[in-house]
Amino acid sequence: MNRQEKEEYLREYSILKSQGKPFFPYAVAKDSIMAVVVMGVIITLSIVLGAELGPKADPTTTTYVPRPEWYFYFLFELLRIIKPNWLVPLATLGIPTICLILLFLLPFFDRGPERRPEKRPIATTLGIFVIAAMAYLTYLGASAGSPNSIELATPASVKQSGGTMLAQFEAGRQVAAQSGCLACHKFGENGNAGPGPPLTDVGRNLPAGAISRTLINPTPPMPSFKDLPKEKFDNLVVFLSQLK
């Protein structure tokens, strides 16, 4: 806006303002009605949906696939759909940071005098696009199931060796399914494709030792599983190393 446009706006605004009504009581009345509505909605939600408390936090057994509050679903989903490993930092921080910086600086690069949405096609289209993208990502994040089972076939070699090996493999399958691995890794048809790599045949690339080192000291954002009980941890390593 140049100086003339600024003065024009201020003049126009001062006329509109002088034709308005005082804040108190007219706007205050509307605001108060709105406050009562907000309070009513909050109380209704509290009575109808309550505040459930899940089982106590336990760093060792994690039958929970971590899920954030619903308004973070779009971030969560962004993380899930960006697949290549080297792009993950872009999803977790790059895109949100850039969007946030653009949001902060909005009034400094959009300085045109026009305020009507239909006369600002670029801004309005972008705004609708961002809302639609966030709504779509939120929907995807909400509808993404959190499967707690892994349906991979037991490899023939494990079946043959039988005994302890087979028992450990099946126990490890349970541990993997219940420890939230599926939130970020794909096992055959189960689990989410990313941000972690698929583990369908992880044993082909990594020996047991490397797998257990990764579990203890993983690359973020993967949590460490060093607090799992020894037996469960060993079963998990056997299960993963036999996936070939």
Next chain:
Amino acid sequence: MKLKLPAPPIPASLKSPPRRPDEERPSKVEGAKEAGISAVDWVDERTSLSGGVRWMLFRKVPRGTNWAYTLGSATMFAFLNQAMTGVFLAMYYDPSATNAYESARYITNEAFLGEFVRGMHKWGSTVMVVLVFLHMGRTFFWGAYKYPRELNWVVGAVLLVLTMLMSFTGYLLPFDQKSYWATIVGVNINGTGPLVGPYLNDFLLAGPDFGATTLSRFYAIHMLLVPGLIAALIGAHLYLVARLGTTAPPWLKAEKNPELRKESV
């Protein structure tokens, strides 16, 4: 010095007529009725607050403002709800790794109206986030962030980030499975950030790993640091709104003074 209150907007027939010169002066009992005004007067004589209050309350709001303009105050109201219910939750909550879950369970299952208040806090946060986004959408689509209100947009954007930070830190506090693991993942994501990521994580977790003091740190951020910042910035946000005036809907054009138009015809 007598403070003069503005006349209430009631029909003229309901207003009491002014005292006639031959009438008796009001008695002491009558004077006692004005005790409230005298008290306000006493405070005003020592603070000169009435000017500011008048400036805030009796400023004009442009014509054409509609219900979409109540979203900002509704957001503030949701924040007040969070503050109030938060105070009651803090009376019972114990931010230590060993007792946090037990105290949350006590609030939910045993304290009088505990689950109701916790539900109001939990759902109030959802309502507040929704209102923040609606308020921002209105401001964006109607171009209300443009000259001269650029700075208020920036203040609002900071408030948005702080609101999200509130919901992130509050999510951990009940210390159930869901909140613990969601926080671990969130913190790890944060740790991948360039340059400051790991340092920010050390600050958030009070150490390299989730430990005994992490919970109390989240608690302090959630109930002291961020709410203080939010309250202060709401003050700045409101001051700027009052200073610059509520925007008019963008479609509204200022009509020339109707009196002038009458003469030009």
